[in-house]
Amino acid sequence: MKKKKLAGVFLSLSLVAGALAGCSGDSKTSSSGGGSSKSGDTIKIGANLELSGGTASFGQSAADGLKLAIDEINKEGINGKKLEIVKVDNKSDAAEATSGSIKLVSQDKVVAVVGSATSTNTLAQVQVAQDNQVPLLTPTATNPDITNKAGKLNDYVFRTCFIDPFQGTVAANFASDEIGAKTAAIYVDSASDYSKGLAAAFKEAFTAKGGKIVAEEAYVTKDTDFRSTLTRIKSAKPEFVFLPGYYEEVGLILKQAREDGIDLPFMGGDGWDSPKVVEIAGADALKNTYITNHYSPEDEDAKIQDFVAAFEKEYDKTPDAFAALGYDTGYYLADAIKRSGDASPEKIRQALEDVKDLQLVSGTLNLDENHDPIKSATILEYVDGKQTFKTKINP
Amino acid sequence: MELIQQLVNGISLGSIYALIALGYTMVYGIVKLINFAHGDVFMVGSFVGFYAITVMDLSFIPALLLSMVTCAIFGVLIERIAYKPLRNATRIAALITAIGVSLLIENGLIYIRGAQPEAYPNNVLPMDKLDIFGVSISSQSILILSVSIILMIILQFVVHKTKIGKAMRAVSFDSEAAKLMGINVNNTISATFAIGSALAGAAGVIFGIYYIKIEPLMGVLPGLKAFVAAVLGGIGIIPGAMVGGLLLGVIEALVSAAGYSLWRDGVAFVVLILILIFLPQGLFGKNKREKV
Numbered sequence: 001m002k003k004k005k006l007a008g009v010f011l012s013l014s015l016v017a018g019a020l021a022g023c024s025g026d027s028k029t030s031s032s033g034g035g036s037s038k039s040g041d042t043i044k045i046g047a048n049l050e051l052s053g054g055t056a057s058f059g060q061s062a063a064d065g066l067k068l069a070i071d072e073i074n075k076e077g078i079n080g081k082k083l084e085i086v087k088v089d090n091k092s093d094a095a096e097a098t099s100g101s102i103k104l105v106s107q108d109k110v111v112a113v114v115g116s117a118t119s120t121n122t123l124a125q126v127q128v129a130q131d132n133q134v135p136l137l138t139p140t141a142t143n144p145d146i147t148n149k150a151g152k153l154n155d156y157v158f159r160t161c162f163i164d165p166f167q168g169t170v171a172a173n174f175a176s177d178e179i180g181a182k183t184a185a186i187y188v189d190s191a192s193d194y195s196k197g198l199a200a201a202f203k204e205a206f207t208a209k210g211g212k213i214v215a216e217e218a219y220v221t222k223d224t225d226f227r228s229t230l231t232r233i234k235s236a237k238p239e240f241v242f243l244p245g246y247y248e249e250v251g252l253i254l255k256q257a258r259e260d261g262i263d264l265p266f267m268g269g270d271g272w273d274s275p276k277v278v279e280i281a282g283a284d285a286l287k288n289t290y291i292t293n294h295y296s297p298e299d300e301d302a303k304i305q306d307f308v309a310a311f312e313k314e315y316d317k318t319p320d321a322f323a324a325l326g327y328d329t330g331y332y333l334a335d336a337i338k339r340s341g342d343a344s345p346e347k348i349r350q351a352l353e354d355v356k357d358l359q360l361v362s363g364t365l366n367l368d369e370n371h372d373p374i375k376s377a378t379i380l381e382y383v384d385g386k387q388t389f390k391t392k393i394n395p
Numbered sequence: 396m397e398l399i400q401q402l403v404n405g406i407s408l409g410s411i412y413a414l415i416a417l418g419y420t421m422v423y424g425i426v427k428l429i430n431f432a433h434g435d436v437f438m439v440g441s442f443v444g445f446y447a448i449t450v451m452d453l454s455f456i457p458a459l460l461l462s463m464v465t466c467a468i469f470g471v472l473i474e475r476i477a478y479k480p481l482r483n484a485t486r487i488a489a490l491i492t493a494i495g496v497s498l499l500i501e502n503g504l505i506y507i508r509g510a511q512p513e514a515y516p517n518n519v520l521p522m523d524k525l526d527i528f529g530v531s532i533s534s535q536s537i538l539i540l541s542v543s544i545i546l547m548i549i550l551q552f553v554v555h556k557t558k559i560g561k562a563m564r565a566v567s568f569d570s571e572a573a574k575l576m577g578i579n580v581n582n583t584i585s586a587t588f589a590i591g592s593a594l595a596g597a598a599g600v601i602f603g604i605y606y607i608k609i610e611p612l613m614g615v616l617p618g619l620k621a622f623v624a625a626v627l628g629g630i631g632i633i634p635g636a637m638v639g640g641l642l643l644g645v646i647e648a649l650v651s652a653a654g655y656s657l658w659r660d661g662v663a664f665v666v667l668i669l670i671l672i673f674l675p676q677g678l679f680g681k682n683k684r685e686k687v
Contacts, residue, residue: 052510091510190657218657222616224606227404228651235397248512252608255517259524261531279514280607 042084043343045070045333046104048115048125053092054221055246057274058117062139062326063087064315066114069330072310078338090116094124101128101136111337111345112137114329117322118246119143119164119194129156134345135352137333139325140270140294142167143193147371154371158352160329160362163372164194167269167292168201170377170393171242174290176209178391179265181240185215185233187253189245192221198244198269206242214238219249226253227260234262246271251280258285270294273320273387283385294321295362296378296389307361321362328360400530401652402645407536409644410543411605414598415621416628416636417547418591421554424631425567425587427486431493432473434618435500436592440466440599441609442504445513455519455604462600463593470592471585479581497618504611512610515603539601546594547637554633559586567631616660623667629677638678 047066050059067085074082086108088100097116104110105128112135116122122141126149129136136157138146142164147157175181184206189195203213215236217229230253233241241257243250243266250272257266258281267290278286297308297318307327311319319327333348335358340347358365363375380387415437422430440462447458477496481489523534554560562583565573574580602617603609621636624643628635646666647659655662670677 052505054510054512056509056511217654220657224608224613225404225408225647227408228401228648229656231397231400231404232652232654248608251514252606255607259522259531259533261524261526276512276514280512282517 041080042082043078043337044084044086044108044110046086046088046101046108046110046113046115048088048090048097048100048104048113050092050117050121051087051089053090054248055092055118055121057247057276058140058322059090059092061320061322062114062117062329065311065319065323065326065328066139066330068311068314068323069327069334073330073334078334078343079341081343083334083337086110088115090121092118092121094121097121097124098128101125105129105132105134110134111343112333112348114139114326114333116141118192119146119197120192122146123193126154126157130154133349135349137329137352139329140322141194142270143197144370144372145193153369155353156349158332158367158371160325160332160360160365160373161270161294162375162377164197164269165201166377168198168203168244169205170292170379171198171244171267171269171290172202172205172209172211173393174292174379175206175240175242175265175267176211179240181211181238181265183212183214183238184240184242185217185236185238186213186242187217187219187229187233187245189221189249190218192246194269194271195244195246199242202242202244219245219253221246221249223249224252226256230257230260230262233257234260238264240264241266243268244271247274247277248280251277254281254285254289263288265289267291270321273322275320278382278385283382286382286385289382290390291380291382291387292377293380293387294378295324296380296387297324298387298389299378299392303359304361324361328362328365331360332358332365396529397652401648403530403532403536405645405648406641407533407539407605407644408648409624409641410536410539411598411602411617411640412620412624412643413637413640414539414543414546414601415595415617416624416640417543417550417633418594418598419618419621420625420628420630420633420636421550421594422587422591423625424633425563426478426584427567428478428489429493429622430591431490431618432477432496432500433591433595434614434616434621435497436466436470436473436614437595437599437602437617438609438611438614439469439500439504440592440596441603441613442513442599443596444600444603445515445609448516448519455600458519459597459600462596464596466596466599467589467593470588470595473592474585474588479584497614501611501614508611510611512608515607515609517607519604535605539605542597542601543637543640546597547633550590550594550633553590559583563587620663623663626667626677627670629680632677632679635677635679 049063050056070083090097090100104113114137117140119141122138138159140161142161144163147154186199188199215233241264265288270293272291336348336351337343339351366374368374377393379390381390419433443465444458444462447453447461477492525532562578565578566580566583570580624639625636628639650659650662
C-alpha cells in the first residue's frame with residue numbers, strides 16, 4: 001500500500017517535471033530560433049573543436065584563432081549584425097564530435113559549423129552537415145575523404161587547409177631532392193585516418209621518384225613503448241623515416257629513437273605542430289627533423305606579421321599553424337556570410353563555393369572542384385627545438 | 396644481435412609491469428580483492444612526482460619518496476572510504492566498487508586539471524647509453540630493473556620476516572581466526588594498502604622519467620597489463636608478479652619484433668586467457684585442492 005502511494009507521488013512529480021522541462025525547452029528553442037538567422041542582430045556560428053583530450057592542443061589553437069578573427073570582424077559587423085560563436089568541446093573523440101554537431105545544428109540553430117581540427121573527428125561530422133544542409137568548415141583536417149569520398153562531393157563541407165596527399169607528396173619530394181634519400185621507412189599511426197593518408201601519398205610519390213620503401217611499421221594512438229618497432233626499423237637500414245603522426249606519440253618516438261641510436265632524418269606533417277612535441281622529445285632529439293606545414297610565423301609577409309602581432313597581443317604566445325588556420329576560417333566564413341545576403345545556410349554554402357582569390361594569412365584561397373584549397377606548403381626544420389622556416393613549395 | 400636488443404627492450408618494459416604488479420598481487424594476496432584502482436594510484440603517483448620535480452624543484456630520490464608517501468596515504472584513504480564498508484559484502488560488490496573508484500579517480504583528476512598530457516623534464520636522471528656488442532642498454536632501464544628487484548626483495552622481507560608481515564599472512568589465511576588471536580585486522584589491511592600503493596607511486600615516478608609523457612588515463616592499460624602479469628605469475632605470490640611482469644614485457648617485445656606491433660596488446664590478453672584455461676593458479680602457484 002505504502003509502496004504504491006510513494007510510486008504515485010513519484011510518478012506525478014516526474015510528470016510535472018517533464019512538463020516543465022518541455023515548456024522551458026520549447027521557449028528556449030523558439031527564442032533562439034528567432035534570434036539566429038531570421039531576425040535579431042546576431043548570427044550564430046558553431047565551433048565543434050578539441051578543447052580537451054589527446055589532440056586538445058590543435059583544437060584550442062584553432063579556437064583561439066577563430067575567436068580573434070570573429071572579434072575583429074565584430075568591430076564592424078556584417079550587414080549590421082554581429083557573429084556569435086557557440087562552442088562545443090568534442091573531447092578529441094569522434095562520437096562526441098558527431099553528437100556535438102547534432103546539438104549545434106538542431107538545438108542552437110547555427111548557420112554554419114567550424115570543426116574539427118583533426119580528420120577523424122571531422123569525418124564523424126560530415127554526415128550531420130550533409131543531412132541537415134548546414135555548411136561544415138574544417139580549419140585543419142587534411143584527409144581527402146572529408147570533402148570528396150569515392151568520387152562523390154560532399155557539397156556542404158569545406159576546408160581552409162591543403163589535403164594529405166599534397167603534404168605526403170611534398171615530403172616525398174623533399175626527401176629525395178633535398179635530403180637525397182634513396183630508401184625510406186614509414187612509421188604510421190594505424191588508428192588515424194590522417195596518418196594513413198599522408199603515408200599512402202608519401203609512398204606513392206617516393207616510389208614514383210625511384211626511391212624504395214624498406215620498412216613499413218605501425219603503432220596505435222596512446223602507445224608509449226616504441227622501442228621494439230624502432231629496433232626493427234633500425235635494422236632495415238633506411239636513409240630517411242617518414243613519421244606522419246600526432247605530437248604526443250611523435251615526441252615519444254623521436255626520443256626513444258634517438259636514445260636507441262637512430263640518427264636518421266625524420267619528417268612529418270602538421271600533426272607535429274605543437275609545443276608539446278618539443279617538451280616530450282627534447283630539443284636534442286628534434287635535431288635533423290622536418291615538417292610540412294601551412295604557414296610559418298617567421299614568414300616576412302605583411303599580412304602574416306600583422307596577424308602574429310595581433311595574436312601575440314591577445315594570447316601572449318606565438319600562433320601555430322592551427323591558430324592561423326582557425327583565424328583564416330573565421331575570415332573565410334565571414335566573407336561568405338557577407339556575400340550570401342540573408343545568411344541562410346544554403347546561401348552561405350553557395351558563397352563558400354564561389355570564393356575567389358581571398359587573401360588569408362595562410363595564402364591566397366581558391367577552391368578546386370573537390371572543395372579543396374589550392375595553396376602553397378611551407379617546410380620547417382627544427383633547430384634547437386624551434387621551428388625555422390626552410391622553404392616554401394607551391395602546388 | 397637484433398634479438399638480444401629486443402630482449403633488452405622487453406625487460407625494460409616488463410620491469411614497469413612488474414613494479415605495478417607487485418602492489419596488485421600483494422593486495423590480492425591479503426584481502427582477496429582485485430583492486431582495479433591500482434593503475435590509477437600509479438597515475439596519481441606519476442603526477443605527484445611530476446609536480447614535486449617541476450614545481451617544488453626536488454631531485455629524483457626526494458620526489459620518489461614524496462610520491463610513495465602520498466600514494467600510501469591515498470591508498471589507505473581509498474581502502475577506508477570505499478572498500479572497508481564492503482568488507483563483509485560479496486566479492487563481486489567489492490570488485491564493482493573498485494571499478495567505480497578507478498573511474499572516479501580518473502575523471503576527478505580530469506575535472507581538476509584537464510585531460511591534456513604533461514611531459515616530465517628530460518634531465519631528471521642522467522641518460523647514459525651502454526653499448527655492448529652493438530646492443531644498446533640505457534642507464535635508465537637498468538635503474539628501473541634494479542629498483543623493481545630491490546623493492547621486491549624488501550617486500551619479501553617485510554612479508555616473511557616482520558611482525559606486520561606475519562599479521563598479513565595470518566589475515567590472508569583466515570581473517571576471523573586472526574581477529575581471535577588479537578590481530579588488528581583493519582590496521583593490517585590498511586598497512587597492506589599503504590605498501591601496495593607506495594609501490595604503485597614509485598612505479599608512477601619511474602614511468603614518468605622513462606616514458607616522459609603522463610596523462611590522467613595513463614594508468615588504465617598498464618594497470619590491466621599488471622593484472623595479467625600478476626595472474627601469469629600466480630596472483631597473490633610476490634616473486635610470481637615479478638617474473639610475470641618481465642615475461643609479459645618480453646612477450647610483447649617479441650611480438651613487435653616479429654612485425655606484429657599492432658597485435659601487442661591483444662597478445663597480452665590472449666596470454667591471460669591461456670593461463671586461465673591451462674594453468675589457473677599461475678606459474679608459481681600451488682595447485683590447491685578445494686575442501687568440500
